[in-house]
Amino acid sequence: MTAYRIKxxxxxxxxxxxxxxRDGMISGAVADAxxxxxxxxxxxxxxxDLHTHLREPGREDAETVETGSRAAAVGGYTAVCAMAxxxxxxxxxxxxxxxxxxxxEAGLVDVQPIGAVTVGLxxxxxxxxxAMATSAAGVRIFxxxxxxxxxxxxxxxxxxxxxxxxxxxxxxxxxxRLTEGAQMHEGEVSTRLxxxxxxxxxxxxxxxxxxLLAEHVGSRxxxxxxxxxxxVEVLRHAKARGxxxxxxxxxxxxxxxxxLATSYDPVFKVNPPLRTAADVAALRQALIDGVIDIVATxxxxxxxxxxxxxxxxxxxxxxxxxxxxxxxxxxxxxxWELIAERMSRTPARIAGLxxxxxxxxxxxxxxxxxxxxxxxxxxxxAGLTSRSRNTPYAGTTLPGRIVATFLRGEPTVLDGKxxx
Amino acid sequence: xxxxxxxxxxxxAATATLILDTAGEMATLAGRxxxxxxxxxxxTVVNLFYEDSTRTRISFEAAAKRLSAxxxxxxxxxxxxxxxxxxxxxxxTLQAMGADAVVIRHPASGAPHRLASWVDGSVVNAGDGTxxxxxxxxxxxxxxxxxxxxxxGLNVAIVGDVLHxxxxxxxxxxxxxxxxxxxxxxxxxxxxxxxxxxxxxxxxVSYDLDxxxxxxxxVMMLRVQTERMQDSYFPSARxxxxxYGLDVPRMRKLPSHAIVMHPGPMNRGMxxxxxxxxxxxxxxxxxxANGVSARMAVLYxxxxxxx
Amino acid sequence: xxxxxxxxxxxALPGKTILSGSDLQRVxxxxxxxxxxxxxxxTGTVLLGIPTxxxxxxxxxxxxxxxxxxxxxxxxxxxxxxxxxxxxxxxTRALGKTELPGDGIDGRRVILVDDVLFSGRTVRAALxxxxxxxxxxxxxxxxxxxxxxxxxxxxxxxxxxxxxxxQAESVRVSLTEIDGGPDExxxxxxxx
Numbered sequence: 001m002t003a004y005r006i007k008x009x010x011x012x013x014x015x016x017x018x019x020x021x022r023d024g025m026i027s028g029a030v031a032d033a034x035x036x037x038x039x040x041x042x043x044x045x046x047x048x049d050l051h052t053h054l055r056e057p058g059r060e061d062a063e064t065v066e067t068g069s070r071a072a073a074v075g076g077y078t079a080v081c082a083m084a085x086x087x088x089x090x091x092x093x094x095x096x097x098x099x100x101x102x103x104x105e106a107g108l109v110d111v112q113p114i115g116a117v118t119v120g121l122x123x124x125x126x127x128x129x130x131a132m133a134t135s136a137a138g139v140r141i142f143x144x145x146x147x148x149x150x151x152x153x154x155x156x157x158x159x160x161x162x163x164x165x166x167x168x169x170x171x172x173x174x175x176x177r178l179t180e181g182a183q184m185h186e187g188e189v190s191t192r193l194x195x196x197x198x199x200x201x202x203x204x205x206x207x208x209x210x211x212l213l214a215e216h217v218g219s220r221x222x223x224x225x226x227x228x229x230x231x232v233e234v235l236r237h238a239k240a241r242g243x244x245x246x247x248x249x250x251x252x253x254x255x256x257x258x259x260l261a262t263s264y265d266p267v268f269k270v271n272p273p274l275r276t277a278a279d280v281a282a283l284r285q286a287l288i289d290g291v292i293d294i295v296a297t298x299x300x301x302x303x304x305x306x307x308x309x310x311x312x313x314x315x316x317x318x319x320x321x322x323x324x325x326x327x328x329x330x331x332x333x334x335x336w337e338l339i340a341e342r343m344s345r346t347p348a349r350i351a352g353l354x355x356x357x358x359x360x361x362x363x364x365x366x367x368x369x370x371x372x373x374x375x376x377x378x379x380x381x382a383g384l385t386s387r388s389r390n391t392p393y394a395g396t397t398l399p400g401r402i403v404a405t406f407l408r409g410e411p412t413v414l415d416g417k418x419x420x
Numbered sequence: 421x422x423x424x425x426x427x428x429x430x431x432x433a434a435t436a437t438l439i440l441d442t443a444g445e446m447a448t449l450a451g452r453x454x455x456x457x458x459x460x461x462x463x464t465v466v467n468l469f470y471e472d473s474t475r476t477r478i479s480f481e482a483a484a485k486r487l488s489a490x491x492x493x494x495x496x497x498x499x500x501x502x503x504x505x506x507x508x509x510x511x512x513t514l515q516a517m518g519a520d521a522v523v524i525r526h527p528a529s530g531a532p533h534r535l536a537s538w539v540d541g542s543v544v545n546a547g548d549g550t551x552x553x554x555x556x557x558x559x560x561x562x563x564x565x566x567x568x569x570x571x572x573g574l575n576v577a578i579v580g581d582v583l584h585x586x587x588x589x590x591x592x593x594x595x596x597x598x599x600x601x602x603x604x605x606x607x608x609x610x611x612x613x614x615x616x617x618x619x620x621x622x623x624x625v626s627y628d629l630d631x632x633x634x635x636x637x638x639v640m641m642l643r644v645q646t647e648r649m650q651d652s653y654f655p656s657a658r659x660x661x662x663x664y665g666l667d668v669p670r671m672r673k674l675p676s677h678a679i680v681m682h683p684g685p686m687n688r689g690m691x692x693x694x695x696x697x698x699x700x701x702x703x704x705x706x707x708x709a710n711g712v713s714a715r716m717a718v719l720y721x722x723x724x725x726x727x
Numbered sequence: 728x729x730x731x732x733x734x735x736x737x738x739a740l741p742g743k744t745i746l747s748g749s750d751l752q753r754v755x756x757x758x759x760x761x762x763x764x765x766x767x768x769x770t771g772t773v774l775l776g777i778p779t780x781x782x783x784x785x786x787x788x789x790x791x792x793x794x795x796x797x798x799x800x801x802x803x804x805x806x807x808x809x810x811x812x813x814x815x816x817x818x819t820r821a822l823g824k825t826e827l828p829g830d831g832i833d834g835r836r837v838i839l840v841d842d843v844l845f846s847g848r849t850v851r852a853a854l855x856x857x858x859x860x861x862x863x864x865x866x867x868x869x870x871x872x873x874x875x876x877x878x879x880x881x882x883x884x885x886x887x888x889x890x891x892x893x894q895a896e897s898v899r900v901s902l903t904e905i906d907g908g909p910d911e912x913x914x915x916x917x918x919x
Contacts, residue, residue, distance in 0.1 A: 183529075188618035194529040194551030194589060197613065264530030265537075308508050310528035312549070421819045438821055445806070445822045454859040459809040487809075720809070725819030 001409060003030040009038035009370060011360060012336040019043060021366040024409035028362055036414070038370055041403055044340050046078025046367035047325065048347040048356050050170075050248055051145070051224060051296035053317070054080075054111070056102060057095070058087025063301035063387045065102035065111060068321070071299070071386040073108045073412040075321040076369035076402040079348065079356045080109050080299075084116040085146040091116035091127035093135035100137035108412045108420070112351055115139040117158050117169060121147045126158060133165040140352045143170035145224055146271075148206055150176050155210060159219035168246075168350065170222040171210050173231070174272065178202035183312055185258040185273040193261060195311065198273045200228040207231050211238035211245050222350060223247040225298050227272040229282035236291045246350050248296035249283050251327035252318055256280075256392060266307050266314030267392050270300070273316075284331055287342060294347045297324045301388030319386045323379060325371065326398035334373055355408070366409040375401035385418060421725060424543045425718055426532045428554040428593035429620065435721075436561070436597055442717035443562050443710070449486060450709065460489035463723050466519040467493045468510070468535075469546075470526040475684065475708070476546050480523045480555075483715035489723070492517070507531060511538035520723055524548070542722040550584045556683055557590035559714035561598060563703050564638055566710070567679050572599035577632045578623075579605040579664060580642030580691050581653075583612050587683045588642055589619075596621020603636075605629050606664060609653040610644075629664055633673040640681040641666050641691045657690055667693040671701065679703050742899070742915030745872070745890055751910045754887035755784070758869055759791035761885050762838065769798055771864070772836045775805040777853055778823030780842040783904040784871060788840060801828035805839070805860070810852035825860070832861040838884075842900040844870040847881035872912060874898050893917045 003022040010016050016039070020027045049072065055063040063071075065082070072080045082099050084090035090099060096113040103111020115132035119125045121144045132139040142162060149155045149171060158169050179202045184190050186197020207223055211234065214221035226232065226247045238245050252270060257277050260268040268274060286292040300317025307314050328339060340357075348357030358364040378397050381389040405413040412419055422430050431439070449455050465484040467477050477493065484491045496510060505513075507526075514522055521542040524532050529549030536543040547553040565571050576595055582588045582604050592615075595602050602623040604611055616622050626632050633639065644664075646657050654660045661667075666680065671693075674680075680692075680701045688694045697704060746754065766772050769792055776785030782804045789802045806823035814820070839853050850868060857866060869885035874892045890898065896917035901908055 186613055188614040191612040191615050191618040192589075194549055194586060196550075199613075264533040305506065309506055310526070310534055311530045312528040442822050445825065448825060452860060457809045457859070458855065459814065721819050724809075724814050726815055726817055 003027070003033040004406070004409070004411070005030065005033035005035045006038045006043065006370065007035050009041050009043045011043045012340055013042060013334065019360065021406060021409045024366055026360050026362050026364050026366050036404060040374060041370040041372050042336060043360060044076065044336065044369050044371060045344040045357050045360055046369050046405065046407065047076045047343045048351065048353060049077055049080040049297050049299070049321065049324070050141070050222075050294060050347045050351055052080040052082055052299045052321065053085065053301065054082045054099070055301055056086065057098065059303070061387075062303045065099060066106040066108070067385070067387040068299070068301070069103060069106040069108035069111060070418045071319070071321045071384065073405045073407070074385045074402060074416070074418055075323070076325050076371065076405055077109050077321060078367040078369070078405065078407050079112060079351070079353050080321075081112045081114050081141060081351055083145045084114050084143060085121055089116050089120050090114070091119050091121070093128065093131040093137070096132050096137040096139050097135050107407075108418065109407060110353065110356070112353060113137045113139055114141045114143050114145075114170065117142045117144045117149050118154065123147060123150055123154065126154070126161065129158075129162055129167065130165065133167060140166065141168050141170050141222065143172065143224065145170065145172045148172050148174040148176055150206070152209060152213065156213050156217060159214055159221065160217045163219055168220045168222050170224050171206065172224050173203045173206035173210065175202040175205050178205070182273075184261045184269070185275050187258060187276060189258045189261055193264070195261065200230050200275070200279070203228055203272055204230040204234055207234045211235070211243045214245055215241065215243045219244065221245045225250050225253065225272055225296070226283065226292055227253045227275050227279065229279045232282045232286040232291055235286070239291060246293040247291070248294045249287055249292045250298045251295060251320055251324045252392060253283055254280060254287065254295070254331045255327050260392070261311070264311045266309065266311050267318070267390050267394070269311060269314050269316050270318050271316035288332070288338070293342070294350065295324065295328055295342050296347065297321050301386050302390050303388065307390050317390065318392050319384065319388055319390055322384055322386065323391060323393050323398060325402060326377065326400045327393070329373065329400040330398055366406050368406050369402055370404040372401045372403050373399065375399070377401055421721055423722070424532070424536050425554050425722065426536060426543060426545045427552050428557045428590040428597070430554070431594065431597060433597050436558070436594060439558055439714070439717045439721060440562050440565060442720060443558070443713040446716040446720070447710070447713040450713070456486055456488060458488050459720060460484070460487040460723055463489045463520040464518055465489045465491050465521045465523060465719065466514050466517070467491065468496060468514070468522050468524045469494070470496050470524070470531070471547070473525050473547065476525060479708070479711040480546060480715050482712045483719055486712070487716055487719055489719065492519070507534060508538050511535055515539045515541075521719065544718060544722065547586050549586065551586050552590040553586040554590045554594070555711070555715050555718055556587050557594040558718065559707055559711040560591055560640065560681060560683070561594055562710050562714050563681065563707050564679070567703060568637060568677065571595065574600040574637040575603070575635050576600050576638040576640060577603045577605050577636045578640045578642065579629060579666070581610045581644045581648060582606050582615070582642065583610045584648075585642045591640065592619045592621065592623050596623070603632050605632050607654050607660070610648070629670065630673065633670060634675070636674060637678050638681060639666060639674065639678065643683065643685065643687060644691045646687070646690065661690055665691050665693065666696050668695050671696050671699065674701070681707060683707070742913045744911060745898070745914050746888060746912035748910040751871070751912065754871065755787050756791055758885045758887055759788050759795060762788065762869070763792060763796060765884070766836060768796065769800050771834070772800055772838060773828055773832050774800055774802045774838050774840055775832070776802065777839060777841040777849065778804055778806050780900055780902050780905055781840045783902050784842060785840040788869070801830065803827045805853055805856055807849060807852040807856050810855045812848060812852065825856070827860060832857070832863050834862070834864050836865050836867065837863040838867045838869050840869045842871045843898050844868070844873045844883050844886075845876055847877045847879035850881050851879050871900060872898055890914065
């Protein structure tokens, strides 16, 4: 294996120094190392995404494990958790192992499959959670994401059942009866646009129920893509009571608001929907306070025809892997410690990915990314690495450029481009 | 001049007034032997209808034909599930056919906005989902002005299923632009959230029809679909009618000059009693006639000049 | 080409006065007399002004005819905007009023009244418009100013003043009823 000397890099904003990588690990000085000039760059532990849709199997026209892995690497990620709503659904050991194997073959990031909670995401019957947990994929997080596990009894059973193998239920919090036909956040803008509203309470009610259930049965709960100020209050309350709950927020919910729907361009259609400026402010504060533990992309690639249509007929979702760090930088500024905590260490800990989110100390796995914080970039959909183009940031100038990413000591990205 | 009419919010007071004045001139045509003008000769207007709406389609068709435009009716009814050709592909087809204007009726809110981004011609919204129906608001405003002589300062009550009504949204916006004071009346379940803040002019909201009637110059009754009661928006047609229907005793509470409007089609006996619909206060038949004049005015102002 | 109307021209150059207020009054009087003479006392005659300035001119002619002979000649207006052949060359125009006298124009002698006769296209449009609103027994044309440069085989029956102009010049008619200020006809532009 080639050894690398990452020259003059600032580790999490510290004074520039040389960082050596050898045999997949951070090492002491190496004499014959290949030099990567990192003048002006900041090193972060490789980012970890707890919420990625890779679309394979089933919608390879929108994304594959390989193309999604490449987009992740270009975005500074070294590990992603692949959501289960594929076709077929990742509700058996066979499917999660297939995804896991495809990730290994691509070799660009560690792809950790998430298993479905219920068979076919139908919310009726538990999937074989234990079989997925003990499969080669070693599934630890289970989610019906895209659908809420709405039946309270089934949710209770799921939370209880996964305790046997230290699993987590990641809930897509959306009371389905309150969101029938919903198209966007329910409020002034939905009223003006005549689009059926997705009320904040539909999320908050499920989170409130689930934290109480998790407390009751002593289980771990993870809340996907928290989007409202009310949800933050419920989570704050639950955490104060000692409930074992973690929560994520997406980059787009930290930056964008429902006003964008005024164009009726479905590139801004996402589930949960973009909320108000007050919600955005509350989510930002919660991320800083730690009420929200992590940033997760909810990277949701879609084929062109699923977005170039009427708003109501478009599929919800946005690509996010390649813009997540720039968006977070624009929101939090250069708070490298905080960014490492929210985008690498904590998600790695929640997902149980022990080789990721480490401190880049000598002897730890060399999973890291190098960022040029002074660069500014105008987002061009055509320039994305992902197979899909549905970014809500087209034409937006964002700070920060991911220059290089290393997975276990091997570069997956150099000079901003994927190595393979 | 504006290029598209997607929303009543596309119209400022001067433009809206110009359309109403123009509609007044167009209306004189109805009394003539020759009901045709050469104005839009050689121009092509496509009626692109994704919903059955014979009334609206023939109104636009008559308007375009009276201005001598070539009219192509393109009925593209189909549900989102069994969608055939996409709206974008249809738009490109119309573009290739040289459509100068596309009049679109569509079950999805915002479809005219999407269409406008794909065609060079003008787009006229003939009703999109639960969003807007701006030419209906124009013909309603025209009707109010011809009956009452003005719009500025009028008290207009819009009664019924505001939540699902594109007519209500367009009327709220246009009437605010023209200086009327709008009160939305209906059961709370059928009044959209945050409507006062959402809409320009800040309409008032009331849940009590009887208290609104004595000050109303105009009462506009909205169609209420009985299916709504399966969704628990109200308990029964009977209770709805009792609380929000306009019957003869209620009509007597109106000032003597007040008019009763309805965009049609009516549910007689549900939101409006037959005696009220057929009374001299009712403008329902005039509204239909005025629809052609208002749409002629819109087509002339969108297409009658340099593109 | 576009046909400039007398009411849509460049104000930049002051130009020179062709008709003063009193000249204009005399010219209107003369046309009124000519109408009486040529129409045997204006029987069965209707004056239709073409908006904008043809309308007050028709009104003035009717008033003078009344003053001279005590006859009340029916007047009206005929907007030609929707019949123009140059709509696509300009931004959309607001419409003027079309108001026919109560007894209509069928079987009458209609005298169209306009301020300036130039290319003749306005009159062509007026003839089309007239055709759609009734069937007069005959149609005549009265104009305050004929500035030449006809593009169609059209001539006026009554002309207040012939003014030789270049294409680049424009003729500005100001009437108190429309323009507020004193009556006046000016020739502007065409500095060469």
